[in-house]
Structures are given as C-alpha cells and as structure tokens.
Amino acid sequence: MRILIVEDEKSLSKEIKQFLEKEEYNCDQAFTGHEASELIAINPYDFVLLDIGLPDYNGLDLIKEAKEYKSEAYFIVITARGELEDKLKGFDLGADDYLPKPFSLLELLSRVQAITRRKFGHQSSVINFGDFALDTTKKNLTHNDKNIDLTKKEYKLLSYLVLNKNRILDRLQLTEHIWGDFFEDDFDSNYIDVHIKNIRKKLSTYDDSTWIKTVRGIGYKFEL
Amino acid sequence: MKLPKLKLKSQLAIFNAFSKALIITLLVFLLPWLVSKISINETDEILVQKLDQVIELVDSLGIESFIDTDAEFQAFGSYNILKEEYISIEQIANDSVVNVIQFSERNIEDEIVDYRVLSYSIEENGINYIIEIGKSISTIYRFEQNLKRFAFLFLIVIISLTFLFDLSFIQYLLLPFNKIVKKLKSTNHPSSFDYISVNTNTSDFEYLDTTIHALMRKIETAFNDERDYISNVSHELLTPVSIIQSKLDNILHESSLPEKDMLKIYESKKTLRRLTNLVRTLLMMSRIENEEYILTEQVNVNNTIKKVIEEIEDRILAKELELKINLKANDFIINGNENLLFTLFYNFINNAIRYTNKGFIKIESFNNGNKFIVEISDSGIGIQKEKIPDIFSRFKNSNETKDSYGLGLALSKKICDYHKINVEVLSESGKGSSFILNFT
Numbered sequence: 001m002r003i004l005i006v007e008d009e010k011s012l013s014k015e016i017k018q019f020l021e022k023e024e025y026n027c028d029q030a031f032t033g034h035e036a037s038e039l040i041a042i043n044p045y046d047f048v049l050l051d052i053g054l055p056d057y058n059g060l061d062l063i064k065e066a067k068e069y070k071s072e073a074y075f076i077v078i079t080a081r082g083e084l085e086d087k088l089k090g091f092d093l094g095a096d097d098y099l100p101k102p103f104s105l106l107e108l109l110s111r112v113q114a115i116t117r118r119k120f121g122h123q124s125s126v127i128n129f130g131d132f133a134l135d136t137t138k139k140n141l142t143h144n145d146k147n148i149d150l151t152k153k154e155y156k157l158l159s160y161l162v163l164n165k166n167r168i169l170d171r172l173q174l175t176e177h178i179w180g181d182f183f184e185d186d187f188d189s190n191y192i193d194v195h196i197k198n199i200r201k202k203l204s205t206y207d208d209s210t211w212i213k214t215v216r217g218i219g220y221k222f223e224l
Numbered sequence: 225m226k227l228p229k230l231k232l233k234s235q236l237a238i239f240n241a242f243s244k245a246l247i248i249t250l251l252v253f254l255l256p257w258l259v260s261k262i263s264i265n266e267t268d269e270i271l272v273q274k275l276d277q278v279i280e281l282v283d284s285l286g287i288e289s290f291i292d293t294d295a296e297f298q299a300f301g302s303y304n305i306l307k308e309e310y311i312s313i314e315q316i317a318n319d320s321v322v323n324v325i326q327f328s329e330r331n332i333e334d335e336i337v338d339y340r341v342l343s344y345s346i347e348e349n350g351i352n353y354i355i356e357i358g359k360s361i362s363t364i365y366r367f368e369q370n371l372k373r374f375a376f377l378f379l380i381v382i383i384s385l386t387f388l389f390d391l392s393f394i395q396y397l398l399l400p401f402n403k404i405v406k407k408l409k410s411t412n413h414p415s416s417f418d419y420i421s422v423n424t425n426t427s428d429f430e431y432l433d434t435t436i437h438a439l440m441r442k443i444e445t446a447f448n449d450e451r452d453y454i455s456n457v458s459h460e461l462l463t464p465v466s467i468i469q470s471k472l473d474n475i476l477h478e479s480s481l482p483e484k485d486m487l488k489i490y491e492s493k494k495t496l497r498r499l500t501n502l503v504r505t506l507l508m509m510s511r512i513e514n515e516e517y518i519l520t521e522q523v524n525v526n527n528t529i530k531k532v533i534e535e536i537e538d539r540i541l542a543k544e545l546e547l548k549i550n551l552k553a554n555d556f557i558i559n560g561n562e563n564l565l566f567t568l569f570y571n572f573i574n575n576a577i578r579y580t581n582k583g584f585i586k587i588e589s590f591n592n593g594n595k596f597i598v599e600i601s602d603s604g605i606g607i608q609k610e611k612i613p614d615i616f617s618r619f620k621n622s623n624e625t626k627d628s629y630g631l632g633l634a635l636s637k638k639i640c641d642y643h644k645i646n647v648e649v650l651s652e653s654g655k656g657s658s659f660i661l662n663f664t
Binding site: 218 | 462535536
C-alpha cells in the first residue's frame with residue numbers, strides 16, 4: 001500500500017509517516033500543494049492523506065486534479081478549519097473520509113483499514129480467535145457458527161480491539177472510536193469499562209480465556 | 225410618566241395638531257374680545273368728538289337754546305329715529321363733576337337698548353349741567369357674536385387645510401429617513417445590509433445615511449476579520465495539538481515503556497483532549513455567533529432525538545437508569561441545522577445522564593397549540609436555585625466536582641438562541657432537573 005501524506009506541518013507529517021511505516025505502509029511526503037500535485041500526477045497512490053489547509057493550494061482542488069489524472073487514490077481529508085462545510089464539500093468532491101484535527105493515529109489507521117476492506121474487498125474479512133469468528137463485513141461475532149448477540153457499540157469496541165490486537169488501546173482512543181468527536185468532557189467515565197465487562201461476560205459463556213486484558217489506568221489490550 | 229414610543233412622523237403630526245388646536249382656542253376667545261375692544265375704543269373717540277361739537281354749540285348758542293329756564297323739568301333730550309344715538313343735557317347738583325364713559329342700559333319707548341355713554345359736566349351761568357352722549361353698541365355686540373361663530377368655523381377650515389398640508393409635507397420630508405429606518409429594520413446581520421444610498425435633499429439625513437453605511441462596513445469587516453481570526457486561531461491551535469498528540473501516540477505505540485511512564489503519557493493525552501474540546505467548542509460557538517451554519521434544513525426533530533438516544537442509550541443502560549421516551553409531537557418538522565440540533569440534544573441528554581446516578585431520564589415531545597415542546601428531565605442531583613441563572617454562562621459550572629468547563633450548556637444555549645428556541649429550566653437540588661425547550 002502506498003500512501004501520500006500531504007501536510008505542511010513537517011513535524012506532524014513525520015509522525016504520521018513513522019506510524020504508518022511501522023504498519024508496513026509505504027509513505028511519501030508532500031509539504032506543499034504543488035509538490036503533492038506533481039507526486040499525484042506521477043505515482044499511483046492507494047491513499048492520499050490530505051490536509052486541506054495548505055498555504056499554497058486549496059486542498060480540495062487537489063482532489064479534482066487527481067480525478068482528472070485518473071488517479072485511483074482514496075482521499076482522507078484532514079482539517080482544522082471550518083469543519084462542517086468542508087466536510088460536505090469534501091464528500092461532494094470525492095473525499096472518502098474525513099478526520100478533524102487533532103486525530104489519533106490509530107483512528108487514522110482504522111479509517112485506512114476500513115476503506116481498504118470496503119474498496120478492495122479484503123479477503124480476510126473474518127478474524128478468528130479461539131473458536132470465535134469476527135466477520136468485519138457482516139459485522140457480527142460467532143462461536144462455532146453460532147451467533148453471539150452484541151450491541152452495536154459492543155461490536156464496534158470489540159472489533160476495534162481485535163483489529164488492533166496485541167496493542168494497548170487507551171480509553172481516549174476507544175471513546176473517540178465508538179462515540180466520535182462529540183464535545184465529550186467525561187472520557188474518564190466508566191462507560192468503556194461497562195461495555196468491556198459486558199463483552200467479557202458474553203465471551204466467557206463460551207470460553208474461559210481472557211481475551212481482553214486490562215491495562216491499569218490506561219485502557220485495554222486484545223491478546224492473541 | 226412614561227410616554228409611549230412613537231414614530232417621528234406621528235410625533236410631528238401630533239405636535240402640529242396640538243399647536244393648531246391651541247391657536248384656534250386662543251383666537252376664538254381672543255379675537256372677538258380684541259375686535260370689540262377696538263370698536264369700543266373707536267366709539268369712545270367718536271363720542272368725545274361729538275361732545276366737543278355739543279360743547280361748541282352750547283357755547284355759541286347758549287344753554288338757553290337747549291333748556292328752557294322756565295320749564296319745570298330742566299332737561300334736553302334728542303334721539304334719532306333708530307335710537308342709535310342720543311344726546312341729553314340735564315341740570316345737576318352744583319358740586320358734582322362728572323367725566324366718564326361707561327356702558328349703560330336705557331329704556332327708550334319700552335325698548336332696552338345698550339349704549340356706550342359719555343357723561344360730562346359743564347358749568348353754564350353758575351349752574352352745573354351734565355351732557356350725556358350715547359351711542360348704541362348693539363351692532364358691536366352682534367358683530368362680536370358673529371365673529372365668534374364664523375371665526376371658529378373659518379379657523380377650523382383653515383387649520384385643517386394647513387394641517388393636511390403640513391402632514392403631507394412632513395411625510396415627504398421624512399421619506400428618506402423612513403427609508404433609512406426600513407433599511408436598518410431589514411438588516412439582521414451586517415452582511416445583509418443594503419448599501420444603496422438613500423436619495424435626499426436634507427443634509428442631516430444624508431449624513432445619517434453615510435455614517436450608517438460607514439459603520440456598517442466597519443462592523444462587516446470586523447465580523448469577517450473575526451471569522452478569519454477564529455478560523456486561523458483554531459487552525460493554528462489545533463495543528464500543534466495534533467502534532468503533540470501524534471507524538472504521544474507514537475510513544476505509546478512503542479509499548480516498551482514502563483507502566484508509570486505510559487500512565488503519564490496517557491494523562492498528557494487526556495489534558496490535550498480537554499484542550500481540544502475547549503477549542504472546538506469555542507470555535508463552534510463563534511461560528512454560531514457569526515451565523516455560519518445554515519438554518520434551512522428540514523429537520524424532523526423527533527428523528528434527531530431518536531438518533532441521539534441511539535447514540536448514548538448504552539450510557540443509560542450502563543448507569544442502570546430507566547429511560548422514558550414519549551415523542552408524541554405530530555409533524556415536528558422545523559427549519560434548522562440538523563448537526564447543531566443533534567449536538568444540542570446530545571448535550572442536554574448527556575448532561576442529564578452525567579448528573580443522574582439513579583432513577584430515570586425522561587425525554588418527551590408534544591404539541592402545544594402550533595408550537596412544539598421538548599422536555600428532558602431526570603431524577604439527578606439537580607441544580608441549586610441560586611445557580612440556575614448562571615448555568616448557561618461560559619465557564620460557570622454548578623457542579624465543581626467534575627472537571628468540566630461548563631461550556632456544554634453555554635453552547636446549547638447558543639444553539640437554542642440561533643434556532644429561536646426558548647429554554648426553561650426547572651430544578652430542585654437533590655430531586656432532579658427539567659429542561660423545557662419551546663420551539664416557537
């Protein structure tokens with residue numbers, strides 16, 4: 001997978017690149033709109049992470065240009081500016097997703113993965129652990145083909161943990177993922193814990209293993 | 225005394241009418257009096273002239289030619305046929321001296337006639353005589369009466385005509401002023417101001433108009449600058465926050481750190497998140513103040529509430545609260561901004577959940593005449609009575625134990641004002657709160 005990071009803040013661009021490269025993505029950086037425009041014209045990118053607040057370019061014009069070059073890249077728009085209007089305009093112009101600044105890198109990764117699954121019809125849409133099977137296309141969890149009843153939020157939480165297996169997910173990341181960017185003040189609340197408790201209870205009726213480990217004070221980790 | 229507020233045009237018209245009524249009253253009472261005064265004065269002058277003539281006659285002809293000294297009744301009198309004038313000469317006591325002009329009623333041939341009478345005493349041959357010359361004043365009285373009657377009518381006609389004339393002139397004169405006022409009335413935001421200048425011959429109005437234009441442009445520029453400023457500041461703030469967050473994410477990602485360092489990084493991320501929420505909320509409030517959100521979406525409010533409930537129902541379950549939903553308002557569709565309304569209900573309902581530890585959360589909607597009402601109530605900790613007026617102010621929080629900046633309710637209030645929704649808060653400390661939203 002080849003990703004172009006269009007971001008004028010070099011420091012931020014560097015962090016994103018470092019993170020994504022660890023996830024085995026090939027990353028190019030463009031710090032200006034013109035650089036980005038040239039790179040998009042030459043290279044076949046799978047994804048373009050586009051900060052539309054570029055100093056020399058209206059970021060949204062890049063999407064238009066890319067369509068003219070017949071680029072097949074998926075655009076994830078990053079912005080700190082007038083969120084709502086740009087969101088609408090972005091989708092109209094063919095942006096595939098939208099992330100308001102600041103975003104967690106994990107959330108960015110999860111968006112990239114979601115688009116990958118959606119657009120490339122990823123073959124391994126079923127993740128197995130023990131006798132459980134999490135189907136990311138059907139969005140359900142089964143145990144030996146027997147459906148386990150999870151609420152929407154529970155599924156979202158579990159799949160996020162499973163997709164990021166063996167990695168610590170803190171409460172902030174989990175909250176951001178399942179409730180989005182509401183003006184949440186009480187992310188320290190125990191809502192996540194209650195959900196985890198319920199998921200564990202549901203899993204434990206089938207299996208004795210502790211799939212979800214608590215990382216004290218921070219969050220949870222799915223171990224496989 | 226508090227006078228009612230009136231338009232300039234009406235005030236001028238009322239003043240005009242009032243001053244004219246005053247003039248009529250004055251003239252109706254004063255004019256006849258003045259005219260009769262003048263007539264009487266004139267009469268008096270004539271009487272004096274006549275007296276001079278009579279005295280001359282008496283001197284040249286002698287008193288005997290008027291009064292027969294032998295007669296029993298020492299008097300002379302002469303009336304003209306119409307009884308308009310008379311002259312009489314009478315003998316009087318020696319020591320009386322008379323020289324007056326006065327009104328007097330005389331009975332002449334069974335007819336009472338009002339006279340202006342000049343009485344003057346002269347001495348002739350050692351005997352005192354009084355000469356009286358009278359002139360009927362009934363004509364003067366009649367004239368005065370007629371004047372009263374006709375002057376009144378005449379004045380009414382004249383004044384009505386001038387009043388109408390004045391009124392239309394005032395109207396014409398104030399036309400540019402009215403246009404200026406109309407322009408201001410139809411402006412609820414500097415960007416919607418009509419910058420076409422008003423045609424006028426009155427320099428004051430021209431000055432007013434150009435001044436308003438200049439000020440309006442200033443405000444508009446200030447608005448635009450503020451909007452740019454907020455957008456830039458938020459961009460400038462959120463980008464560094466984003467950099468720090470990414471760095472922290474990457475550090476946590478290594479996961480080779482000791483637990484206590486990881487906790488510290490997580491705490492920093494939380495603080496950063498608080499800063500983010502603060503900036504985003506302030507940004508949203510400023511954007512509402514700048515009217516950047518369109519209000520033309522047809523929003524089915526019951527559906528929006530349902531979406532919010534779906535989003536946070538799990539929190540109600542997590543806290544084991546009873547959720548009572550009764551959305552029975554019919555045709556609850558308003559023009560508004562769905563995203564903002566979503567945020568509004570999210571804030572109110574989330575707040576209700578946050579401050580309720582046992583009992584229920586109740587969400588209702590119903591019709592009230594042609595208005596809609598949404599009521600969100602809970603059995604939570606409630607709000608102290610003296611703090612209710614402050615709950616919508618920025619950075620004031622009724623519950624100091626939670627580390628929130630109290631911007632959520634301030635934002636909600638902004639959204640309500642923007643949608644012209646009236647919010648009423650009923651709360652009793654310890655028993656629960658109720659937020660009643662009146663959609664007008």
